Amino acid sequence: MTCVMTCTMATAALTSFAAHAEDVHVLNWKGYGTDEPWALKEFEAKTGYHVVNDFFNSEQEMLTKLRTNPGAYDVVMVNSAFNQQAREQNLLQPIDVTGMPNVADLNPKMRHSHLLEIGGQSYGIPWVWGVTSFAVNDTKVHPVPDTIQALWDPAYKGHVGMRDDAIEAVQFAALATGQNINDIKNLDAVKDKLKALTGQLKTFWSSENDWNQYVASGVFYISTYWSGSAARARNKFNLPVTFVIPKEGAIGWLDSLSIPKGAHNVAGAKAFINTMIDPGFYTQWDSRVGAPVSANVKAVAALPANAFNRAVLANPAVQSRIQFQEPITDDKRKAYLQLWQEIKAQAD
Amino acid sequence: MKQDNTIGPVELESQAVPNAPHTPRRRTWSVGAALGAIGYGYVVVMIGFLYLPILVMALMSANASPLYELPFHFTTHWYQALAEDGGLKAAALRSIEIALWTTLLSTILGVMASLAFFRYDFAGKRFLQAMLFPPMAIPWLITGTAMLIFFFAIGIGRGLHAILLGHVALALPYVIIVVGARLRTFSPELELAARSLGASGWQITWRVTLPAITPGVVAGALFAFAVSFDQFVVSYFLSDPGETTLPVEIYSAIRKGFTPEINAISTIIIVVSMGTMLIVSRLYRFGGEQ
Amino acid sequence: MKFALSSPQGRPLARAMTLAGPAYVWLLLAVFLPLSVMLFYSFMSDVPTSGGTWSLTFQNYLTFFDEPLYRKLMVRSLGLSAQVTLICTVLGFPCAYMLAKVIRGRTREALFLLIILPFWSNGLVRIFSWNMVLRSGGLVDWLLSHLWPWTVSTDLMFSYPAIVIGLVHSYLPYSVLTAYLSLQAIDDSLIEAARSMGAGRLTILRRLILPLAMPGMLAGAVLTFVPAVGAFMEPRLLGGRKGTFIGTVIEDQFVAVFNWPLGAALSFTLLALVLAILFAGMRLGRRREK
Numbered sequence: 012m013t014c015v016m017t018c019t020m021a022t023a024a025l026t027s028f029a030a031h032a033e034d035v036h037v038l039n040w041k042g043y044g045t046d047e048p049w050a051l052k053e054f055e056a057k058t059g060y061h062v063v064n065d066f067f068n069s070e071q072e073m074l075t076k077l078r079t080n081p082g083a084y085d086v087v088m089v090n091s092a093f094n095q096q097a098r099e100q101n102l103l104q105p106i107d108v109t110g111m112p113n114v115a116d117l118n119p120k121m122r123h124s125h126l127l128e129i130g131g132q133s134y135g136i137p138w139v140w141g142v143t144s145f146a147v148n149d150t151k152v153h154p155v156p157d158t159i160q161a162l163w164d165p166a167y168k169g170h171v172g173m174r175d176d177a178i179e180a181v182q183f184a185a186l187a188t189g190q191n192i193n194d195i196k197n198l199d200a201v202k203d204k205l206k207a208l209t210g211q212l213k214t215f216w217s218s219e220n221d222w223n224q225y226v227a228s229g230v231f232y233i234s235t236y237w238s239g240s241a242a243r244a245r246n247k248f249n250l251p252v253t254f255v256i257p258k259e260g261a262i263g264w265l266d267s268l269s270i271p272k273g274a275h276n277v278a279g280a281k282a283f284i285n286t287m288i289d290p291g292f293y294t295q296w297d298s299r300v301g302a303p304v305s306a307n308v309k310a311v312a313a314l315p316a317n318a319f320n321r322a323v324l325a326n327p328a329v330q331s332r333i334q335f336q337e338p339i340t341d342d343k344r345k346a347y348l349q350l351w352q353e354i355k356a357q358a359d
Numbered sequence: 360m361k362q363d364n365t366i367g368p369v370e371l372e373s374q375a376v377p378n379a380p381h382t383p384r385r386r387t388w389s390v391g392a393a394l395g396a397i398g399y400g401y402v403v404v405m406i407g408f409l410y411l412p413i414l415v416m417a418l419m420s421a422n423a424s425p426l427y428e429l430p431f432h433f434t435t436h437w438y439q440a441l442a443e444d445g446g447l448k449a450a451a452l453r454s455i456e457i458a459l460w461t462t463l464l465s466t467i468l469g470v471m472a473s474l475a476f477f478r479y480d481f482a483g484k485r486f487l488q489a490m491l492f493p494p495m496a497i498p499w500l501i502t503g504t505a506m507l508i509f510f511f512a513i514g515i516g517r518g519l520h521a522i523l524l525g526h527v528a529l530a531l532p533y534v535i536i537v538v539g540a541r542l543r544t545f546s547p548e549l550e551l552a553a554r555s556l557g558a559s560g561w562q563i564t565w566r567v568t569l570p571a572i573t574p575g576v577v578a579g580a581l582f583a584f585a586v587s588f589d590q591f592v593v594s595y596f597l598s599d600p601g602e603t604t605l606p607v608e609i610y611s612a613i614r615k616g617f618t619p620e621i622n623a624i625s626t627i628i629i630v631v632s633m634g635t636m637l638i639v640s641r642l643y644r645f646g647g648e649q
Numbered sequence: 650m651k652f653a654l655s656s657p658q659g660r661p662l663a664r665a666m667t668l669a670g671p672a673y674v675w676l677l678l679a680v681f682l683p684l685s686v687m688l689f690y691s692f693m694s695d696v697p698t699s700g701g702t703w704s705l706t707f708q709n710y711l712t713f714f715d716e717p718l719y720r721k722l723m724v725r726s727l728g729l730s731a732q733v734t735l736i737c738t739v740l741g742f743p744c745a746y747m748l749a750k751v752i753r754g755r756t757r758e759a760l761f762l763l764i765i766l767p768f769w770s771n772g773l774v775r776i777f778s779w780n781m782v783l784r785s786g787g788l789v790d791w792l793l794s795h796l797w798p799w800t801v802s803t804d805l806m807f808s809y810p811a812i813v814i815g816l817v818h819s820y821l822p823y824s825v826l827t828a829y830l831s832l833q834a835i836d837d838s839l840i841e842a843a844r845s846m847g848a849g850r851l852t853i854l855r856r857l858i859l860p861l862a863m864p865g866m867l868a869g870a871v872l873t874f875v876p877a878v879g880a881f882m883e884p885r886l887l888g889g890r891k892g893t894f895i896g897t898v899i900e901d902q903f904v905a906v907f908n909w910p911l912g913a914a915l916s917f918t919l920l921a922l923v924l925a926i927l928f929a930g931m932r933l934g935r936r937r938e939k
């Protein structure tokens with residue numbers, strides 16, 4: 012056993028050392044585009060770089076990993092609302108986009124978003140964006156509602172789902188009370204709304220698979236969800252799901268790819284990011300697996316005309332209702348968390 | 360150590376009265392039989408309860424629906440997918456190896472510590488015993504984060520060695536408490552008697568104490584294996600990307616969602632363990648009969 | 650009962666340290682030092698990161714007294730843990746008794762191993778399997794609908810009972826096996842002697858068996874109570890919207906916000922409360938003996 016153990020550790024140390032120069036270390040959610048085996052194979056064949064994936068289960072964890080492992084990662088996926096925090100904690104480096112041809116095709120508003128570009132320097136390349144709203148099981152809920160108040164409809168009591176996320180909860184309640192999600196003035200109204208909502212809930216979901224299972228088994232009739240995931244539930248899992256962007260609006264998020272400070276393989280990182288925003292990769296990703304909307308307008312245009320991402324979310328009327336998330340200060344975040352925990356603790 | 364005031368064997372014999380009233384054997388026998396039957400039934404129900412989710416897990420590993428939907432359609436699809444999934448298999452093997460090392464190390468260290476508490480009184484003993492609780496009481500998330508930071512600061516970093524370091528530490532309290540419980544029902548007079556006959560400390564331990572507490576040691580070892588094999592939070596923090604353990608793979612999948620592949624590998628592990636254990640129990644007795 | 654096994658050969662402290670030393674050095678390096686770092690963090694206003702300022706403060710601990718939320722959840726978690734421990738001890742004892750005193754031979758050893766085995770299945774998969782059993786339309790419903798003429802729909806999922814069931818299932822083997830360890834060491838001749846003296850079953854149980862099995866039962870209770878207070882997986886996954894406990898709230902401090910100081914302070918408060926309860930329990934136990 013000693014021999015096996017020592018040999019394993021030695022081999023691991025040797026291979027990690029030897030393969031070091033040719034590796035690109037990527038940090039992201041699991042199953043979120045950067046670890047698709049077919050894409051990585053193509054990338055390695057084209058560029059010679061071998062991709063090593065690591066994952067996180069929450070944004071806080073992502074920050075912790077960056078903090079406690081400087082230089083360990085070359086590419087990190089940072090939600091744009093967290094980019095400021097990561098920057099302020101000295102975890103990211105500015106990206107020089109020369110040699111990244113696909114950057115020119117990015118949606119200019121996103122490319123130069125104040126969330127990602129500071130003083131003319133880019134700290135994150137916009138990658139994909141999507142919307143958090145709600146979806147219904149259209150065999151149980153008809154007609155399909157067009158208002159967010161449907162979540163509070165007593166007819167669906169005990170069959171409502173949402174994600175256990177304080178920020179999301181507060182922002183949903185803000186939408187339902189007609190407020191700007193990034194500048195909530197009336198927190199009491201939000202509190203009341205959320206108290207009422209917890210009475211409607213059956214449970215929280217934390218993953219796509221959870222959500223799909225709950226809809227399939229009849230636990231959820233109506234639940235908050237992500238746009239891309241709803242498309243996947245419909246197309247891949249054949250669930251009778253309709254995604255709704257109500258008149259009150261929806262929460263928008265933009266995910267971007269950044270290069271951490273101290274990254275060993277910046278050239279490899281840039282090549283990888285360029286591939287991730289490439290229309291060739293994106294169309295395959297969306298059709299094979301299902302993806303959010305690409306920030307590359309050419310990539311979206313390359314999708315089939317009836318693709319959800321192209322047909323629904325590219326619609327300007329819809330886009331005007333979307334409120335994109337801005338960074339939140341730590342203090343506000345803690346306050347929202349405590350508010351949410353208090354409400355949950357009272358659930359009976 | 361708590362003084363048991365119950366009657367010991369020596370006292371009882373001196374109290375035995377020759378003309379004790381004769382218990383009516385017939386009536387006791389049928390009550391006894393009834394109790395026995397209920398008892399057996401009870402054990403069966405308990406085992407049933409313990410295995411209910413395991414059976415469901417095994418059943419779902421052969422069900423076609425990726426969303427764990429009934430009705431049941433048999434398939435070996437997930438086992439086939441598993442055969443091709445090198446990552447999951449490697450993680451499982453790594454988990455087993457780490458768990459075996461953890462069991463070995465924590466059992467040896469734990470039994471030694473337990474013996475120390477059992478035999479000796481010394482200043483600070485209560486404190487040391489109380490110190491067994493922090494690893495168990497403090498949520499693993501905290502301990503895991505703390506280990507991550509500390510190991511990073513002193514240069515141990517992440518990896519299999521860090522995981523082993525963490526696992527043994529988490530398993531030790533279990534071994535010490537379990538072996539300690541067994542030692543407490545063990546009569547210290549045996550050790551004294553052996554010493555008065557001239558046996559050395561080492562001989563006493565090996566020939567007298569250890570055989571008598573074997574069930575405790577075995578239970579402690581089995582718990583240690585379980586603690587290590589099922590540990591996901593601390594392992595998650597301390598594992599190197601690409602070299603994870605099975606629970607970490609499963610924990611990471613919690614966001615993306617499970618596929619029945621995970622049921623498949625869990626079922627295989629249970630079946631293999633069951634087989635190994637039943638074989639081992641045929642070959643070795645560790646009931647601890649005196 | 651403490652006696653000096655050591656008197657013939659010298660300082661008990663030195664001998665005890667040789668035996669217990671390795672285990673505690675390991676614990677020091679892997680757990681105590683990292684947790685000390687966490688303890689230090691709990692007195693900070695913010696975790697030091699480049700670009701931030703921090704200061705020492707008691708505020709994180711005071712929050713526990715200021716905010717009723719944390720007190721409420723602590724009480725709720727302690728209550729849940731106490732319930733689970735009680736149920737496990739009560740359910741586990743008869744099973745352990747059967748195993749130790751009634752069932753003999755190879756069957757006994759096989760059952761002993763079978764009871765440990767569920768520990769080796771992955772915890773997360775087990776909890777998800779409970780989902781299949783307890784949800785409306787799940788296994789329980791299916792069974793009931795076959796046994797009962799009326800359509801019944803129990804929906805145990807996402808409720809407090811579901812959390813209790815999940816936790817009891819996870820910790821039951823501890824109770825059974827630790828009680829078994831003590832029961833199995835009880836000399837059969839003691840029981841026979843008591844019976845031949847005319848003692849009834851209940852008296853034997855109360856006066857002889859339970860006291861002798863106490864060390865094992867207590868160990869099992871401790872191994873269940875202590876970890877269960879900080880449980881977060883079962884409450885989250887089985888409790889649905891009712892699954893807010895101190896463990897989940899502590900987890901949030903690390904996962905949803907970057908408030909390690911508060912999370913650490915809550916954890917150490919939890920640890921202190923648990924130790925206080927154990928200490929009080931020990932005191933009570935000792936007083937009752939006198």
